[in-house]
Amino acid sequence: MSKLSIDILTLFPEMFSGVLNSSILGKAQEKQLVQFHLINFRDYATNKHKQVDDYPYGGGGGMVLKPEPLFYAVEDRLSQLPTHVKPRILLMSPQGERFTQQKAEELARENHLIFICGHYEGYDERIRQYLVTDEISIGDYVLTGGELAAMVIIDSVVRLREGVLGNQSSPKDDSFSTGLLEYPQYTRPADFRGMKVPEVLLSGHHERIKEWRRRQALYRTWQRRPDLLKNYPLSDQEKAWIAEWEKQKEKQKKDVKRQ
Known part of the structure; x- marks a missing residue:
């Protein structure tokens, strides 16, 4: 199996350093089984103030992420890839499909994933309609941003890749992988x-x-x-x-x- 590439579009790339470089994810990088690429999509803002959000048309509270920075960031990344590579583009959103172990197994079969982590009140709807392939929620609650959700999904997916865990049979017995919760485990002393x-x-x-x-x-x-x-x-x-x-x-x- 080839190396898994994961691109993360975020306004707060510093949030990921501890998670991606520790434990199983850190070891997966050392084994060259996965590589992470953090992209601050504020760098793709089109105005001098680097503004990535704006007030919603029609009024309402909060700010909405503008389409340009995210479209430009994703398009720039895609332009750097071979033409045959078609990454799954995942939008972190409480309105998305409920994340499950089956979804993790599906994503683990991919070789390139792009995560979009939003903030503020939400996304311009054109991002959902024309840019992403998957919209995913990790639960029926709202977070400040998509970074924590992306970390959860990345950890869940990477550990399923061949060679990442020491015992490759381990994920097969995980809760939800068989359709049931995992049985009780014991170790020494008896x-x-x-x-x-x-x-x-x-x-x-x-x-x-x-x-x-x-x-x-x-x-x-x-x-x-x-x-x-x-x-x-x-x-x-x-x-x-x-x-x-x-x-x-x-x-x-x-x-x-x-x-």
């Missing part, structure tokens, strides 16, 4: 202050461990994120487990009422 690791994990019996993990992942998802099970293809065994838990849950409710 007994810490009387809190013991489940015996099955110490047994060395791989099939039993596999079934235990499958059951625990399903149980944790059923408990915490039952919405994820709506479209999950349950096996007969998994349906039986859920029926058992539902029965236990109802019994507990009745017991509480009797008290």
